[in-house]
Amino acid sequence: MKILVLNGSPKCEKSDxxxxxxxFLEGMKEAxxxxxxxxxxxxxHIEYCTGCFACMHNGGSCMIDDDMxxxxxxxxxxxxxxxxxxxxxxxxxxxxKAIIDRVLPLxxxxxxxxxxxxxxxxxADCSKLNYVMICGCxxxxxxxxxxxxxxxxxxxxxxxNLAVTVPESPMFNAPQAAPITGPRLELVRQAGxxxxxxxxxxxxxxxxxxxxxIPEEVYASIVNGGV
Numbered sequence: 001m002k003i004l005v006l007n008g009s010p011k012c013e014k015s016d017x018x019x020x021x022x023x024f025l026e027g028m029k030e031a032x033x034x035x036x037x038x039x040x041x042x043x044x045h046i047e048y049c050t051g052c053f054a055c056m057h058n059g060g061s062c063m064i065d066d067d068m069x070x071x072x073x074x075x076x077x078x079x080x081x082x083x084x085x086x087x088x089x090x091x092x093x094x095x096x097k098a099i100i101d102r103v104l105p106l107x108x109x110x111x112x113x114x115x116x117x118x119x120x121x122x123x124a125d126c127s128k129l130n131y132v133m134i135c136g137c138x139x140x141x142x143x144x145x146x147x148x149x150x151x152x153x154x155x156x157x158x159x160x161n162l163a164v165t166v167p168e169s170p171m172f173n174a175p176q177a178a179p180i181t182g183p184r185l186e187l188v189r190q191a192g193x194x195x196x197x198x199x200x201x202x203x204x205x206x207x208x209x210x211x212x213x214i215p216e217e218v219y220a221s222i223v224n225g226g227v
Contacts, residue, residue, distance in 0.1 A: 004081050012043065016169040017169055027189035028195065079130065092152075132164070139167055167211075167212050
């Protein structure tokens with residue numbers, strides 16, 4: 001399987017969330033051979049979409065000359081697209097959002113009604129693509145945190161696509177927290193292996209992965225003590 005990881009964290013490989021993503025990929029590799037490419041969004045030259053819609057009229061060619069052309073080719077060559085990012089103001093960090101805004105060349109101006117909403121008709125064949133969102137955040141609570149990011153992800157990529165949302169994710173970059181984070185990353189590896197084998201993750205396993213690793217009040221107290 002060809003896997004493309006779009007890493008939205010400005011910290012690149014030092015990202016808290018990438019600890020989760022790497023564990024998920026390790027599990028996938030246990031299930032079979034995987035070809036993995038990671039793109040750090042902040043390292044790419046991606047101009048903002050100007051909304052000219054030229055790409056949607058001329059067969060998918062963007063008027064802006066930057067790194068986005070190569071990224072679109074990588075997306076279309078992949079079987080699985082993983083969006084890995086920390087939660088910024090309840091959404092994606094700007095470098096990743098700029099990439100997502102620039103996928104317009106994959107669509108045309110023509111619309112069709114699918115279910116209860118209208119969608120643009122594609123100019124490129126993305127039918128083989130599957131999607132996973134992996135998002136970590138620095139708050140301890142699972143609820144009232146990730147909902148906006150998950151909703152945007154599900155609107156962008158309709159279907160029963162996997163969303164992994166993990167609170168308290170700065171703990172993954174704290175060596176002293178390894179006795180707590182290690183078992184959680186092992187569960188993420190199990191989830192990755194299960195996903196590679198079945199295309200799904202057991203709901204009970206996912207619920208544990210997406211829950212706080214230590215009590216919310218304890219985590220908040222530790223963070224506040226370090227301010």
